[in-house]
Amino acid sequence: MFETLSDRLSGVFTNLRGKGRLTPADVDRTCREIRVALLEADVALPVVRAFIARIKERANGVIVSAALNPAQQIIKIVNEELVAILGGETRRLTYAKNPPTVIMLAGLQGAGKTTLAGKLALWLKGQGHTPLLVASDLQRPNAVTQLQIVGEQAGVQVFAPEPGNGVGDPVAVARAGVAHAKVRLHDIVIVDTAGRLGVDADMMQQAVDIRDAVQPQEILFVLDAMVGQDAVTTAEAFRDGVGFNGVVLTKLDGDARGGAALSVRHVTGQPIMFASTGEKLADFDVFHPDRMASRILGMGDMLTLIEQAEQHFEADQAEAMAAKMAGNEFTLEDFLEQMMMIRKMGPIGGLLGMLPGAGQMKDALANVDDRDIDRTAAIIQSMTPAERQDPKIINASRRQRIARGSGSTVSQVNALVERFFEARKMMSSMAGRFGFPGARPSNR
Numbered sequence: 001m002f003e004t005l006s007d008r009l010s011g012v013f014t015n016l017r018g019k020g021r022l023t024p025a026d027v028d029r030t031c032r033e034i035r036v037a038l039l040e041a042d043v044a045l046p047v048v049r050a051f052i053a054r055i056k057e058r059a060n061g062v063i064v065s066a067a068l069n070p071a072q073q074i075i076k077i078v079n080e081e082l083v084a085i086l087g088g089e090t091r092r093l094t095y096a097k098n099p100p101t102v103i104m105l106a107g108l109q110g111a112g113k114t115t116l117a118g119k120l121a122l123w124l125k126g127q128g129h130t131p132l133l134v135a136s137d138l139q140r141p142n143a144v145t146q147l148q149i150v151g152e153q154a155g156v157q158v159f160a161p162e163p164g165n166g167v168g169d170p171v172a173v174a175r176a177g178v179a180h181a182k183v184r185l186h187d188i189v190i191v192d193t194a195g196r197l198g199v200d201a202d203m204m205q206q207a208v209d210i211r212d213a214v215q216p217q218e219i220l221f222v223l224d225a226m227v228g229q230d231a232v233t234t235a236e237a238f239r240d241g242v243g244f245n246g247v248v249l250t251k252l253d254g255d256a257r258g259g260a261a262l263s264v265r266h267v268t269g270q271p272i273m274f275a276s277t278g279e280k281l282a283d284f285d286v287f288h289p290d291r292m293a294s295r296i297l298g299m300g301d302m303l304t305l306i307e308q309a310e311q312h313f314e315a316d317q318a319e320a321m322a323a324k325m326a327g328n329e330f331t332l333e334d335f336l337e338q339m340m341m342i343r344k345m346g347p348i349g350g351l352l353g354m355l356p357g358a359g360q361m362k363d364a365l366a367n368v369d370d371r372d373i374d375r376t377a378a379i380i381q382s383m384t385p386a387e388r389q390d391p392k393i394i395n396a397s398r399r400q401r402i403a404r405g406s407g408s409t410v411s412q413v414n415a416l417v418e419r420f421f422e423a424r425k426m427m428s429s430m431a432g433r434f435g436f437p438g439a440r441p442s443n444r
């Protein structure tokens with residue numbers, strides 16, 4: 001996701017690299033380039049305008065302060081403004097004082113509501129909750145059956161009208177579902193509602209009636225990220241029609257541009273809370289604006305990566321690695337160990353996509369497979385311990401020896417060493433920003 005924007009922005013920053021001081025002409029050019037990048041990513045025009053105005057104002061401040069290394073200053077500003085436009089802080093679910101907490105899902109047909117109901121239920125169950133799914137989408141043929149299937153996959157109960165009772169009343173089902181949850185002590189109720197293919201008065205009225213009947217703590221607007229600009233109009237219609245206090249973006253896996261993600265918060269004033277990234281129930285995550293911004297800027301998504309690592313490894317092992325990444329003591333030895341850890345964690349392309357600098361390495365990543373890891377391992381294993389600790393000493397003759405020893409070419413050895421230095425540089429700057437355990441201020 002966000003590939004186009006990432007590529008464009010990294011081009012913008014490359015143009016700034018090596019500049020000693022920023023001039024007004026540089027700021028103008030940079031703002032123009034960022035503007036084009038955002039428009040190409042299908043970000044809504046008012047959002048682009050607001051964003052550029054902020055960047056311009058702050059970049060002018062960089063001129064005034066005559067700061068050295070303006071490229072880094074601009075990257076920092078763009079990062080902070082991306083975080084802001086994506087919603088700033090991560091917004092958590094609000095739970096009712098007296099359970100059950102009612103979460104109502106609203107959105108167009110095909111947005112991914114029913115799938116999301118299952119994902120959310122599985123996620124909540126993993127946190128020790130006892131969610132109940134309520135099938136109030138009586139519009140779409142099969143919606144009830146589909147909810148029952150995802151409920152079964154998630155291992156949670158589903159409240160649905162008896163089959164064969166005619167069309168049924170979705171408002172009555174929703175109300176009965178909440179009553180059922182109270183009796184059976186479910187602490188969360190997720191109400192799946194009907195959508196239509198387009199915004200439609202009947203659908204909106206039905207959503208309003210369900211809302212009034214069950215008084216949800218959370219109304220989540222489910223939005224298909226792939227619809228691009230149309231997302232904004234749909235979001236406005238739902239905001240004005242039924243109202244919502246959180247957004248869930250679905251199909252982010254298929255969205256190369258990111259326009260909906262970058263526009264929806266600004267346009268509706270409501271935060272994105274979750275992201276859905278595939279058809280499987282596990283393809284779901286809390287939406288973190290800061291992590292998303294880092295990803296857009298090609299800085300990788302170290303926190304998510306580390307969280308995933310923690311699920312697979314002992315916490316102290318992952319923490320030790322994080323601390324090494326944070327300092328500058330990360331060596332090729334650690335690099336090798338990390339690769340071996342990653343290899344155990346499965347789908348390699350997806351994981352490497354989270355590593356810092358992945359944006360620029362995309363083409364290379366498309367071809368990464370386990371054999372590459374084996375080759376990398378062979379190269380590192382052909383190095384002496386001193387070389388692994390301090391790769392700076394690897395001169396031309398050492399490179400030739402390492403290439404011979406590992407059955408690879410000198411340029412493969414060069415590529416690996418360069419990649420390592422690049423990764424280490426990114427890691428220490430990312431770590432400093434996020435304050436990993438044991439992080440020291442980076443010395444860049």
Ligand code: GDP
Pocket residue numbers: 107108109110111112113114115116140146195250251252253254276277278279283
């Ligand atoms: P609803 O009409 O809003 O309930 O939408 P559904 O839950 O039935 O989803 C519509 C289609 O989108 C289904 O084929 C889902 O498998 C698919 N889908 C839902 N979420 C995602 C996602 O995050 N990524 C992808 N690729 N497909 C999704």
